Amino acid sequence: MGRTKELDRIHSVIRGPKEAALTVIGRKGAGKTALLSVIPTLSDYRTVYLAASAAESDWPLSGLTALLNDMDDPVLNRIADELMRDATGAMSVPAVASTLLNGLHQRSSSRTVIVLDDADQLDPSSQAVIGFIARRLSGTDIVLFVGVREDLTESAFSGLSALRLEPLSYCDTVRMLESTPTKRTTTAAAHAVAAATGGNPLAAVDVYNRLLERHAEGKYALPVPLPSGGSFDAEYASAVGALTPGARNVLGLLALSYRSDITTIEKIDREVWTSVDELLAAGLVNRTGPHLGIGDQLLRGHVFTAMTPAVRTANHRALAEAASDTDPYARRWHLSFTALERQTPFQLLRHAVDLVRGGEVSFAIEYIERALTINPWEAETAARLTTAAELLFNRGEFVYARRYLEWAQRVTRNPALILRLTGLSFEIQFAQGAAVRASMVLRLVKEFGQHDPAYAASLLAIGALYYAERWELQDASELLRHSNAFRGSASAQCLGIAERAKLLIESIGGDTANLGRKQEHTGTARIAVLLMHGRALTYAEHYEGAHETFALLNSADEPGHVNWQKTASFMAVDNAIRAGNVRAAVRLIDELEVSEPELKYHRGMRHLFRVWRAHSLGDDAQARSYAIEALRYVGADSHPAITAQLAACQGHFALLRGDLAESVAQLSRAAEIGTRFSNPTLLRCEADLVEVLIRLGRHHEATQALLRLESRSVGLRSPWLMMAVARSRALLADGEQSLQLFNQALEGRNGHTLERARTLMCYAERLHAFGRLRDARDTFLRAKVMFDEAGADAWTQHVDALLLDERMEPVRMQGNPAMLLLADHERALAKMVARGMRNKEIAATLYVSVRTVEVRLTAIYRKLGVESRAQLTALAAGKGSTTAAEPYVLPVL
Numbered sequence: 001m002g003r004t005k006e007l008d009r010i011h012s013v014i015r016g017p018k019e020a021a022l023t024v025i026g027r028k029g030a031g032k033t034a035l036l037s038v039i040p041t042l043s044d045y046r047t048v049y050l051a052a053s054a055a056e057s058d059w060p061l062s063g064l065t066a067l068l069n070d071m072d073d074p075v076l077n078r079i080a081d082e083l084m085r086d087a088t089g090a091m092s093v094p095a096v097a098s099t100l101l102n103g104l105h106q107r108s109s110s111r112t113v114i115v116l117d118d119a120d121q122l123d124p125s126s127q128a129v130i131g132f133i134a135r136r137l138s139g140t141d142i143v144l145f146v147g148v149r150e151d152l153t154e155s156a157f158s159g160l161s162a163l164r165l166e167p168l169s170y171c172d173t174v175r176m177l178e179s180t181p182t183k184r185t186t187t188a189a190a191h192a193v194a195a196a197t198g199g200n201p202l203a204a205v206d207v208y209n210r211l212l213e214r215h216a217e218g219k220y221a222l223p224v225p226l227p228s229g230g231s232f233d234a235e236y237a238s239a240v241g242a243l244t245p246g247a248r249n250v251l252g253l254l255a256l257s258y259r260s261d262i263t264t265i266e267k268i269d270r271e272v273w274t275s276v277d278e279l280l281a282a283g284l285v286n287r288t289g290p291h292l293g294i295g296d297q298l299l300r301g302h303v304f305t306a307m308t309p310a311v312r313t314a315n316h317r318a319l320a321e322a323a324s325d326t327d328p329y330a331r332r333w334h335l336s337f338t339a340l341e342r343q344t345p346f347q348l349l350r351h352a353v354d355l356v357r358g359g360e361v362s363f364a365i366e367y368i369e370r371a372l373t374i375n376p377w378e379a380e381t382a383a384r385l386t387t388a389a390e391l392l393f394n395r396g397e398f399v400y401a402r403r404y405l406e407w408a409q410r411v412t413r414n415p416a417l418i419l420r421l422t423g424l425s426f427e428i429q430f431a432q433g434a435a436v437r438a439s440m441v442l443r444l445v446k447e448f449g450q451h452d453p454a455y456a457a458s459l460l461a462i463g464a465l466y467y468a469e470r471w472e473l474q475d476a477s478e479l480l481r482h483s484n485a486f487r488g489s490a491s492a493q494c495l496g497i498a499e500r501a502k503l504l505i506e507s508i509g510g511d512t513a514n515l516g517r518k519q520e521h522t523g524t525a526r527i528a529v530l531l532m533h534g535r536a537l538t539y540a541e542h543y544e545g546a547h548e549t550f551a552l553l554n555s556a557d558e559p560g561h562v563n564w565q566k567t568a569s570f571m572a573v574d575n576a577i578r579a580g581n582v583r584a585a586v587r588l589i590d591e592l593e594v595s596e597p598e599l600k601y602h603r604g605m606r607h608l609f610r611v612w613r614a615h616s617l618g619d620d621a622q623a624r625s626y627a628i629e630a631l632r633y634v635g636a637d638s639h640p641a642i643t644a645q646l647a648a649c650q651g652h653f654a655l656l657r658g659d660l661a662e663s664v665a666q667l668s669r670a671a672e673i674g675t676r677f678s679n680p681t682l683l684r685c686e687a688d689l690v691e692v693l694i695r696l697g698r699h700h701e702a703t704q705a706l707l708r709l710e711s712r713s714v715g716l717r718s719p720w721l722m723m724a725v726a727r728s729r730a731l732l733a734d735g736e737q738s739l740q741l742f743n744q745a746l747e748g749r750n751g752h753t754l755e756r757a758r759t760l761m762c763y764a765e766r767l768h769a770f771g772r773l774r775d776a777r778d779t780f781l782r783a784k785v786m787f788d789e790a791g792a793d794a795w796t797q798h799v800d801a802l803l804l805d806e807r808m809e810p811v812r813m814q815g816n817p818a819m820l821l822l823a824d825h826e827r828a829l830a831k832m833v834a835r836g837m838r839n840k841e842i843a844a845t846l847y848v849s850v851r852t853v854e855v856r857l858t859a860i861y862r863k864l865g866v867e868s869r870a871q872l873t874a875l876a877a878g879k880g881s882t883t884a885a886e887p888y889v890l891p892v893l
Helices: 004-015 032-041 062-071 074-085 093-106 124-134 170-178 187-197 201-216 233-241 245-254 262-268 272-282 297-306 309-322 328-335 344-357 361-374 379-394 398-411 415-432 438-451 453-469 473-489 492-508 523-539 543-555 559-578 582-595 603-616 620-633 640-656 660-674 686-695 699-712 719-732 735-747 753-769 773-790 793-807 817-821 824-834 839-846 850-864 869-877
Strands: 020-025 046-051 112-117 142-148 161-164 286-288 291-293
Touching: 004 020, 004 032, 004 142, 004 161, 020 032, 032 046, 032 112, 032 142, 046 062, 062 074, 062 093, 062 112, 062 124, 074 093, 093 124, 124 142, 170 187, 170 201, 187 201, 187 297, 187 398, 201 297, 233 297, 245 262, 245 272, 245 297, 245 309, 262 272, 262 291, 262 309, 309 328, 328 344, 328 361, 344 361, 344 379, 361 379, 361 398, 379 398, 379 415, 379 559, 398 415, 415 438, 415 453, 415 559, 438 453, 438 473, 453 473, 453 492, 453 523, 473 492, 492 523, 523 543, 523 559, 543 559, 559 582, 559 603, 582 603, 603 620, 603 640, 603 793, 620 640, 640 660, 640 686, 640 793, 660 686, 686 699, 686 719, 699 719, 719 735, 719 753, 735 753, 753 773, 753 793, 773 793, 793 850, 817 850, 817 869, 824 839, 824 850, 824 869, 839 850, 850 869
Parallel strands: 020 142, 020 161, 046 112, 112 142
Antiparallel strands: 286 291
């Protein structure tokens, strides 16, 4: 789990043409053994797997003999027998290494993969011999993987190519834990463990299993601190044991809370500063202003568990008394472990709310979980949990927000709280891009809206935004209509959001008349209004203005409005795609993958962006993989807009690569779903459908599709639509009329670079069909420049391919029948390779990119079943050909 890049590296070493050795370095619990154990399944080569035994590390050459026995090769068996008979130790390590290397060269076996796990636990003699061999594998047909825990300079394996196992990402750790077969647990538990264990898989599994045991016992609140799993107790005990008694005492006090005030601890231990310096120097604690805390939560759990209950209680009591004047939060926290007071859990929840507002979410979570441990089922608990859940949601903490709202739902019978909690659940689904029926929102408001009309108005306004983004404008308008009943109770920011939601609905429908109206708002309303204004600008094709608005939102430092800002990041990507700025869109998607790698926000859009990016960069294999993931998520019923956009995207790029059957199927599906959306500029698939139908020779259907597009375009002022319709008309026309229509389409000042380049490319194809070869070439090159300007690599490669097809010399019949499998231009390319021309020289000769030549050569290799230029050269030369090689001359077009 989460080791895709590492597996790819290992696989490339196995499949590489040369012998190689790779050191896999991973500290305890990093998953090194799990990764190495997968290697035998990665290929059909014979694999020898040896796990070192620390018990034999004192026996010279014991590890080497065990390896030779496992390899079971006649030549190597003789060497193993000699080593076993050498009881006197006459054979030195250099002699053994030299003998073994000679034996490896003499053996007749095919490629062998050797995997040594914990090789640094082998006896020193074996390590020295294997390290010597690892640097001299050439000619042995061996691939060697050596697993070690540390990369020590004095190691026999130092200096080899290394693959260092980094900690798992937060998301991969969560996925790993959630994939564990369990009876029942919570998503919050997996996230808490992922945050505490720092990406160490073994530690995460240990702690998670402890939580599962607690859950099975009916203890649903998370323990504070999280329990240590046990696998690392020896290491932590060693680190703590090296401290002075004073430092150990201070470390024990710090383990009782997420953070502690130094002044408070000083009242208990006058020598605290000496101990703090020691702990800071050892890297066991962190200091933030006047506060100290143990950064490693597993270490904290170990120290906490190592204390007896009596010592823990005494320390809590002492800290509560010492914090009475300096830290009221800490006082209430420590009293919760020593005194039974009814108000304690409610005060902890109130403190947690203050901490969330201050941005200290992890600290607040501990207060909430402690409160739930003491008193989980009272009505007052539900009210405070509701407030905490809403604040956590506003900070993007969906997992904990959902945990606490569901907990509160189990407790409360208050109709106002039921409205807020259920509405919050809807808002989380809105932000994640899940399917929520508008009837569910309306039913909730009709039944409970009178109990909190201000919240009902806010929920309806936000719901309208959600349905507008799904292009379900009727539902969005219906929610806004119902919000009028609560207008008198709505806040100013709610009214501002509702007003802008109405303008957004109009823009999505194609009406941009009211877009210029400006409103001034502050706080949450300002962020929301800016977001909707930018989105409306995108739909109105004012891309520069939208870009500036989204950039302003992303640069705002307002953590309480993170959901609006994250949404702005997604809107910025879509804005760049619609503007035809492929380079900017790819960069923004890459930034999203880094800053927000998990599918938390707007999952449908994230899936779509991944598919689009892979296609745009010409990586069709990855695009297919992402498309499979996307299809698991979306469906025509659950999210028609994303389903239609996914089909339109796949159809668009299928047209680009010449797969017309796939293209027409996908585009027809997209157009069918798109009939429910009144504005054809939303989906942008119908112009592609016209083009693919023309290329298939289905002119009658293409004419009908164009008529439908034109009828739906009435009244819309869209530069993109004007260009797409004009290009479609020119494609459908015949003779000189077609060229006139292309010229008319290109006369306008359409700022959409990508669409203009596509029109130029189609024009060039038509010019070539009419025999105007020089004009066609010049137009192709103009289109290529514009595609380059937009960063549209896939389209650039397509133009290169068209240029390549036209610039190839006529090819005479080859003597080798296998060459008949190739198209004319492919045979010509194979002939150029056979003449010894390099890819760069071929690209320069043909005025195409090196990447285009590489792609074409890969296709040729696949067709002919060859794996190298040498094999292709032999095949292209043709045994029956006696004609002398002639220099390639670029034909004059």
